[in-house]
Amino acid sequence: MFSEFLPVIAAIIAVLFMLFQIKSNILPVSEGNERMKAISGNIKEGAMAFISREYKYVILFVVIVAILIAVFIDINTMICYIFGSLLSMLAGYVGMRISTASNARCTNEAMSKGLPDALKVAFAGGSVMGFAVTGFGLFGVGLVYLIFRDPATLMGYSFGASSVALFARVGGGIYTKAADVGADLVGKVEEGIPEDDPRNPAVIADNVGDNVGDVAGMGADLFESYAGAILSAMVLGFALFGDNGIKFPLVLSSIGIFSSILAAFIFLRKRQNSPQSALMFTIYISGAIVLIASFILSSMYFGNMKAAICVVVGILVGILIGFLSEVFTSEKFNQVKRIAEESQTGAATNIIAGLSSGMLSTVGPIILISIGILVSYHTMQMYGIALAAVGMLSITATTVTVDAYGPISDNAGGIAEMSGLDESVREITDELDSVGNTTAAIGKGFAIGSAALTALSLFVTYTETVNLDTLSLLDSKVVAGMFIGGMLPFLFSALTMNSVGKAATEMINEVRRQFREKPGILEGIEHPDYASCVDISTKASLKEMIIPGALAIIVPLFVGKVFGPETLGGLLAGSLVTGVLMAIFMSNAGGAWDNAKKFIESGEEGGKNSPAHHAAVVGDTVGDPFKDTSGPSLNILIKLITVVSVVCAGLFI
Template sequence: MPPTVPELSSSAQGIALAVAVTALLSLVAAWVFRRQVLQAGEGTARMQEIAGAVQNGAAAYLRRQFRTLAWFAVAVLLLLLALPADGWDLRIARSAAFVLGAVFSAAIGYLGMSLAVRANVRVAAAAREGAGGRERGMRIAFRTGGVVGMTTVGLGLLGASVAVLAFGADAPTVLEGFGFGAALLAMFMRVGGGIFTKAADVGADLVGKIEQGIPEDDPRNPATIADNVGDNVGDCAGMAADLFESYAVTIVAAVILGSAAVGETGLVLPLLVPAIGAITAALGVVLVRARPGTSGLTSIQNGFYLSAAVALAGTAIACFAYLPATFAEFSGADESVAGLNGDPRVIAFAAVLLGILLAVLILAITGHYTGTEAKPTRDVADASTTGAATVVLSGIGLGLESAVYTTLVIAGAVFLAFLLAGGVLALAMFLVALAGCGLLTTVGVIVAMDTFGPVSDNAQGIAEMSGDVDAEGAAVLTELDAVGNTTKAVTKGIAIATAVLAATALFGSYQEAVVNRINEVAVAIETPSQYLQRTIGDFSVSTPTTLVGVLLGAAAVFLFAGLAINAVGRSAAAVVLEVRRQFADHPGIMDGTEQPDHGRVVDLCTRDALRELATPGLLAAFAPIAVGFGLGVAPLAGFLGGAIAAGVLMAVFLSNSGGAWDNAKKLVEDGLHGGKGSAAHEATVIGDTVGDPFKDTAGPSINPLIKVMNLVALLIAPAVVTLSIGAEANAAARYGIAAAATVVIVVAVVVSKVRRVDMAAPTGPATGVDLRSGDSAERLP
């Protein structure tokens, strides 16, 4: 039997309370950073007019998305109430925590969007200030991200610490719901926002740049406003929600595994480590500045490294002050852990160090493969001299290669955690989760790095559309945009690593849930140890049914990525047709005598994104249910393993290929191989459009996908065991649930596959953004 965790001691309660206070202070820091951002000037009236159109379009999209997702959340809430837990009080608490996690995820996504669309015009305005514009613009953009980062830290820690204070030993069960709510909503926001932003981006590039020969952010392009809206609902709102759920789910997994491995101490330590990171994140955000003679990327990386170093020092102090000197001194520790030799203070610190080193290594690897100064991206740019095909081939090869090295680093971290645990599985899984907590000590800076990208990109767009920024200011914004492309790629890499560590830890939680339930219900048919030995033995991939589960898990990742990319393709095709129609029907757009209807494209992208996000979401939620109830707990374990392995490789491949294509285009636009308008430029634009759904839709959406599937498996594991063995075994119910889940997936995929773009029909009546008045919030349905 697993250890029983007693009610929290006064010292543990004190630490949890201190963490809650730290969470509140993080929210205060976010408020201070927000005030600093909004105090900056907003530029000219024309710049404010353009920014207003982007603000209204983004807000209208997110409101419609939240209304759509509310119905899905209600359905999941009812299902959660039906799943077994130790009493109805815990079922209700877990379900309430699900709602709270979803609300927090949505709130952070909305905050990321709402501030980014107000900061972008301020960054553009700062670029007009001459010599000081570079430093001021970078500070505004980075502190905008700092607001989102500190809010992510604050709400994540607040939810976890309050659960521990309120529910004590039962907190892990309650936090399952919290993590599931955060992950599920983040996945939908990631998929929906990714479809919106890349449909607009691809459509704008293919017609504007290639067919009409106008710049990316030329206001004559009807898709320009939609493109800028997409940057905010996809990169800001989607990524902010994604990193929040990574933060929440990692803490949840660490709390579950820590309480099982070392008792009360393991319940509290996963709160203490990220709380230290919250303090150091604020320091990192404050210290990032654009210094003369130093690239913006170097300044941001230095801030990240400093934050990581201070967090590591703080963690060392916490581990040696809080943890006992031997494993035997832990109250409520698992027997296999209590008998270990070694100093748990050193081992816990080493696990956190592993996580921080992992973040540093991934930052270096991703920067090497996607940075504008690095050889791989320059090789992709050089391939443009021989056409679009070689650009695409070069980027695919780069992505495949980079995925191997990133995966090796992540796998190495997991293996070293196992070695640190002396081969004891219970402790090893906890150390993996603790390494994830260590990686997330830098999450405040990571979110700031990510938000910096779309804010800088939008600022450049506003400057180009308004025409109110001179050549010197435009050069500053071009530099910040290039830095933002790399920071976005880096944060995607770190988010992937976090997802793998969290999913690996959740995999351990899944096995723990299976073991606990078997011990409870197997007595009626045979001794628990006999059944347990046979069932856990079936977890081996040499067992045919488990191997089938591995294959299905990998296939689910590929199907999910394919659905997301196809959705972008269909929506982008509709945008291309609409933009072409506007140019053909209104020739005055090109000579400036007519205004394009930007609102029609915003509405089109909104409609398609909300329609297309359902299928990938249903696949993620129902695939584990179909496998678990249809094949059993061991094949479901294989399914999770296959999804984690395929997911990390696929996500890194897609993200790094897309990032390299994007920056290769930037290099050519800056004058390499003939610059804008050249054949090389056209080739890199094609590469960039291929990479858009790779890096901003399918790739990053895989992060919440694998965590959603692991959390669904964790939640249904007791029900699968109950219906499989013991007095409540019911084969008909099991297979009926599996069949229903399979039907949902099949119908969703078929509906998605038969959906077509009408190549002849217009896209519908004009609705949405009027660039001159920016009143899309009222006019979007």
């Protein structure tokens, strides 16, 4: 009986630890001088204005869908749907509010005390997002299970989390990339001013974008993955192993929270001088505890080590995919250096090199995912695949912490630049930020791998619900569905990329207008109008996120109702394959372009303001929506399509 209440208890402890971090390690730290406070206040104001307006749209969408669920499915699923939506929004709101409160504090610690203290603030700020995601996520899963006791009904919770995640990722991604592209193309390329220069009218919008895209958007993404993986394992586990199949993923996820808390305590108690070693240690220690626990729980619930093997496979695949992402996106390796070298001959060759690198980067992760699927299935059938996804995401609190730490460090560097602080302060924040790029690669690895495994296990849940024993490639309905599903990630990416382009065009025109009408801005004697750029990004992203978000829900419903469950099954299979490939390709190509630019800015291939640098900025601009808008959103798309199909399966029979 205790094991059923353990997830709720662990979730409450996670939230209490989150509050402890806020009260003890963030709020008591000074935000610095008045200039630093003012800049941080502008970033916070822009971020909270965006998320408040975004949530108004999302709440309206949630209400409409909830009514439809109540009418066509049942009330219990509707309640779970609303609960999942609200907790996902709450996690994003809390995480972003604290990240914007941590940035100036990180800058001030770098200025007054040095790297270890700045690292501590950035880590504490990131941990709030990490424990908000897992605390609220597991609390919801545990509570709705205690109330309804029906794993199938609980998929409504995953549906709600997925709905919010897609809008948050798409909206946040459009916002941040519109600002980033506008700031880079006009500021860096046309006017030759540095990144985060206070003379750039888009600089505040760019820093706001780091939070709405890489904190709130990323948090909603991982919230959905975390909840979806656990629920998928519960549904399949109950069908194959009864109550023990439900208890194992719940207890393992609870232990994952405790292990992440322990790792964070160890990190915060010791003065850290090497950011990368310290952050990687938290991942290793929390992962090791989960691995040990998985063997004990596997023996306890199943009398063998099979479940533990699946968990080990999931964690290893996630780490290895993250390592491969770093190989293709880090300036320490040859792929990024090759793109920087190709920049010597112009933007065209830079883009060709980035595209080829992104395509090549799909090979290793797909082989690893395939091996993970084969080993997990051989060990415990489809339940094993679901457990591999749970294993990947069991230390989500830690992986989100080290991921959300990056935008805080990035903002801290921007505040240092805009406040005119000594160059040594920017050197510290840049060191913290560069480590964030490495740790983010691991987060991407877990996100991509878990998306593939979770969507696959949900796909099996769908086939069982609609009584499909096989999907024959000789059936024209199935083949037609596969082609439609394979096309969806391309259509979705086209819509989101086009949205970034339109929003960026507005931003570029506004920045050019200000430079043209107020020549004193570049001379430093007139102040830019930051608010107008923030407003452009906000309006454009909210308007443009609606169609891609609705697409993921409307298409599977239409196909399933009009053409039947076989065609929808083919659609799910097609979207899974192309969606995972596109997500890997776009994320890694974008990351490679970004770091090739930074590699040149470090003094290689001609350094800043050289022809190679201008070409690399163009490549990075192309890659921005790849890695921060379309690529990450595809992970959510393939899961949301599948969750919608599972929840609404009864309508297609």
